[in-house]
Amino acid sequence: RVVGITAACVILTFPISLPARIIGGKEVKRHSRPYMAYLDIQKGSERTFCGGFLIRPDAVLSAAHCLLLVFPGRKLNITVILGAHNIRDKERSQQRIHVRHWVIHPKYSHEGFQNDIVLLKVGPNTSPPGHLPKPLDLAGAECKVAGWGQTSVTGDTTNVMREVKLKVQNGTICQQLLKNYQPQSMICVGDDYSKKGSYKVSAGDSGGPLICKQKAHGIVFTRISYFEPWIREQLRKFSLQDLPGSPSSD
Template identity: 75%
Template sequence: MQLLLVFQGRKLRITVILGAHNVRDREQSQQRIHVRQWVIHPKYSCEGFKNDIVLLKVGINTSPPAHLPKPLNLFLVPSGAECEVAGWGRTSLTGNGSNVMREVELKVQKEKICQQLFKNYQPQSMICVGDDYRKKGVYKGDSGGPLICNQKAHGIASHVPYGYVYPEVFTRISYFKPWIREQLRKFSLQDLPGSPFSD
């Protein structure tokens, strides 16, 4: 079942594309899967992008889940750690998004750097990443991409300072792991035969 969503007055049909490199081409490696359901964190706020996380339930289980960090240690990724992020976002402040996936290595920064730039920065639920030394980072169109550190997904690309590329703020996945597990449990219950919530 394809889910028809209403968001800010617009109806959205969301499709997840797996195995894509060039988003302008229909590559043989691509799999298009309709999103059956989504859930936005109940305390999400566009002011400061607090609790900036959403889960999508797709039609079939086609790939293994990303390895998540342990929830008890919220600062598993120390400042100075090298991480990777990929996406199809803009490659300059005024340019267009990229047709092909690009990847960049970024360094985790000390929390005080983002606390000075973002008045709503929350170190328990956010990660400060990127510096002007490398002159590269995530930007518009990269939101939602994973921050991979030591082969584990630790963050989700969230936002950058207005008019700048770095540093960037990522949603800290470990902080939301209890909420993620609860939503996955609800998704599983919906798939049980005879469930009033099943498709």
């Protein structure tokens, strides 16, 4: 059974629906995933949550649909929480950062979740560009997806970070099953033998990273290497936004 694909964030899947629930996973060791980010997204009285991950100390990568699918438009109040394990606890390790600058891929489309990627600025530029993954044939590789989303199809939720192992499938399978699948920019992930997976759209998991061979290769199934030129260009622009009077995305 193919669990799904993601189009712009490291580790989501969607067989027509978006991935966001960690099904069949287990709680991770506390604070063992320091790159993980939790996005609290608000528009007026409405609120939703997503995952994300640091690609360098001042930049978080996530899925564009987190910002645009539920709340179309850009007048959003976004807080990125770093250093969290139990998102409902006031852990001393947590850092809460109000995000004023972000950029969504200009060709993002919720139709098939194409180019589903967003980059958020969470601080001043204090480091060189992150080490983005090189294009690899990942078919058959065992990867991991982590998040704070629902843990079952019945809606059970978790406040602590959980993680599940999934295998990268041959892209031919997804091309046959999903008309909007784009092998150059998406990663097909699933589990043939059990009900494990990052399943449907649920707060907390969308936008999180797909970790393969110790590197983030997907944003809930968006193939990061395909977007490397765009990511590096946005990081360069983020550096310029450190100057007084720079524009913001909200």
